[in-house]
Amino acid sequence: MLFANDASLIVVCGLGRTGYRIFSLLRQQGAEVLGLNTEPIPHETNIIVGDPRNETVLRAALIHEARTLILTFGDDTLNLSILMQARILNPRIQVINRLFNSSLGEQLDRTLENHVTLSVSKLAAPVFSFAALGNLAIGQLQLFRQTWPIHEEFITLSHPWHGAPLASLWDDRSRMLIYYLPARDPVDLITAIEQGRCLQENDRLIIASSPRMQAQRRSWWELLRHKMGKTWQGLHRFQRYERPAFWVTTGLIAAIAIATFTYVYTDNSTQIVDALYFSVGMITGAGGNESVVESAPAIVKFFTVLMMLVGAAVVGIFYALLNDLVLGTHFQRIWDVAQVPQRHHYIICGLGGLGLKTAQQLQSQGYEVVVIEKNSQNRFLSTARSLKIPVIQGDASLAATLDAANVKRARGLLTVTSNDTTNLEVALSAKDLNPHLAVVVRNQDSKLAAMSQKIFKFASVLCPTELAAPSFAAVALGGQVLGNGMTANILWIALSTIITPEHPFYGHQVKDMAMLTDCVPLYLERAHATVHGWPLLDARLGPGDVLYMTIPAQQFTHIWRSLPLLREQSQLEPSLMYPDQVRKSMTPDSLSPKPPSEPVSV
Numbered sequence: 001m002l003f004a005n006d007a008s009l010i011v012v013c014g015l016g017r018t019g020y021r022i023f024s025l026l027r028q029q030g031a032e033v034l035g036l037n038t039e040p041i042p043h044e045t046n047i048i049v050g051d052p053r054n055e056t057v058l059r060a061a062l063i064h065e066a067r068t069l070i071l072t073f074g075d076d077t078l079n080l081s082i083l084m085q086a087r088i089l090n091p092r093i094q095v096i097n098r099l100f101n102s103s104l105g106e107q108l109d110r111t112l113e114n115h116v117t118l119s120v121s122k123l124a125a126p127v128f129s130f131a132a133l134g135n136l137a138i139g140q141l142q143l144f145r146q147t148w149p150i151h152e153e154f155i156t157l158s159h160p161w162h163g164a165p166l167a168s169l170w171d172d173r174s175r176m177l178i179y180y181l182p183a184r185d186p187v188d189l190i191t192a193i194e195q196g197r198c199l200q201e202n203d204r205l206i207i208a209s210s211p212r213m214q215a216q217r218r219s220w221w222e223l224l225r226h227k228m229g230k231t232w233q234g235l236h237r238f239q240r241y242e243r244p245a246f247w248v249t250t251g252l253i254a255a256i257a258i259a260t261f262t263y264v265y266t267d268n269s270t271q272i273v274d275a276l277y278f279s280v281g282m283i284t285g286a287g288g289n290e291s292v293v294e295s296a297p298a299i300v301k302f303f304t305v306l307m308m309l310v311g312a313a314v315v316g317i318f319y320a321l322l323n324d325l326v327l328g329t330h331f332q333r334i335w336d337v338a339q340v341p342q343r344h345h346y347i348i349c350g351l352g353g354l355g356l357k358t359a360q361q362l363q364s365q366g367y368e369v370v371v372i373e374k375n376s377q378n379r380f381l382s383t384a385r386s387l388k389i390p391v392i393q394g395d396a397s398l399a400a401t402l403d404a405a406n407v408k409r410a411r412g413l414l415t416v417t418s419n420d421t422t423n424l425e426v427a428l429s430a431k432d433l434n435p436h437l438a439v440v441v442r443n444q445d446s447k448l449a450a451m452s453q454k455i456f457k458f459a460s461v462l463c464p465t466e467l468a469a470p471s472f473a474a475v476a477l478g479g480q481v482l483g484n485g486m487t488a489n490i491l492w493i494a495l496s497t498i499i500t501p502e503h504p505f506y507g508h509q510v511k512d513m514a515m516l517t518d519c520v521p522l523y524l525e526r527a528h529a530t531v532h533g534w535p536l537l538d539a540r541l542g543p544g545d546v547l548y549m550t551i552p553a554q555q556f557t558h559i560w561r562s563l564p565l566l567r568e569q570s571q572l573e574p575s576l577m578y579p580d581q582v583r584k585s586m587t588p589d590s591l592s593p594k595p596p597s598e599p600v601s602v
Helices: 017-028 055-060 076-089 102-111 120-132 189-194 220-241 243-266 272-284 298-327 330-338 353-364 381-386 399-404 420-433 446-456 464-477 510-517 533-538 564-568 579-585
Strands: 009-013 032-037 047-049 068-071 094-098 115-118 137-143 146-154 175-181 204-209 346-349 369-373 391-393 412-415 438-442 460-462 480-487 490-498 520-526 529-531 546-552
Touching (some): 115 464, 120 146, 120 438, 175 520, 175 546, 189 520, 346 420, 353 369, 381 391, 412 420, 446 464, 464 480, 510 520
Parallel strands (some): 009 032, 009 068, 369 391
Antiparallel strands (some): 520 529
16 A cells, blocks of 8 residues: 555654654644654754664664654665664664665675665666756756656746647647646635646746657667777777877887888898898887898998897887786776767766766766766766766866867766865866856755855756755655656655555545545546546546655645545535645645654664
């Protein structure tokens, strides 16, 4: 069953930047939530303070009675230790675990019941990539094996949808209406459509748009031409960035050619093959076939001595460069630079978890990507290269490094290092080289992010914590979450639920259920069909149906208590439409944290 008892306790363990944001979101949505942290937090008293690995501390946090435990520490080992101790005290507790090791997380999800692994980088990366593509993304939605970017349309007098009926936007497969926030007279989306309402000034409409994919299929001739072009560019750039090796190699070949020509010219009886064999052996020091010069004139012998000395120097330098190319990392760095796209690509500065996930996201949508990373020992380098993502090792704040990445012909740049100052420096350097470049900046402070975007006119300044925290909160509130977002201080979630005879939605029309619960139905999966658009609103929910919908998280916590009305009423009456009252209560004042209780230290 998707919905859970909303009286259940949720414990957030680890109140760092991410954990505290999750804690605040859950408390704002009216959930029963308790914090557990190793250190006290100024002006915050609704927490337990102590070592979360200690059984006494976990019991003080009511782990043995809680329904959900959210682990948000940045240390995988610490999270795993707390997980095992909590499962001993409460084997049935649901655990939402923040892990950096994604492969371990997947194994834990398969092995343990009621265990969900979430990653801040994985949750935030799609939004970063969509921001770089030009969408004002405020969330994401996983539907039809694709990640749909979610953005907000703020209706102004000049907006093309101003005055347009909501019904005209409903049945469009290229986008999905997620949520509706009218400026006046609060009403849910389905009721507004039924009443024939039109979009007015200051209305907000949340929309999921079909991902824009690059054309993947090309003719064989286009593929061949593209491959040859890349190869030629690679060789050209290889020569440019390894000019010393190129000239030394050229000099070695020239010395062998001059020596071979000299021996053949001075003695017509000498075969070219014999002269070449002796020249190579003489210059490299290997020796062989010395009869070529034994009876030669003195001038030829003097020439041979000279070539031996010159050859020793050239060959020594050649071997040194060859050793550096083959055994060192120099060749890999040069080849990475050689494979940098020439134009219409995206540059990602910082190869951390977020940088790698963002690069994969853009690459999966058909866009070319290049990464700039300063640390030659970065643990994600081999992963990036295995994905055929070129990596330039250097300081992204330097103009020379950005030029090597072809910043002047790039579509956009994303600077996602873990240092906010570095990100700002890189972004300003890139804008200086290409004023029209779309720049997306990572900033850990959500307040500073908004100000820096306004001051420096970046395309987007995003905080991973702000993007990921709603997902943790949504999973804690229950069910299989497909996506989430924040609008006007309201957390909304997208989820799916299987209809059973015991389900509160069973036997009711989708339209009636949506108007009562303030949800927005997206589509309905049945045994041999998928129901969209207008037929979806008229569909009656039966056993085995899978309903996909979006709903405000605050309203989601009240569904279990309110939906018995559906089972008691054969006809829905307007007086039962209390979601309007809920909407009117969704003000910033109503979403402020409740007065906390006294702290407990163990």
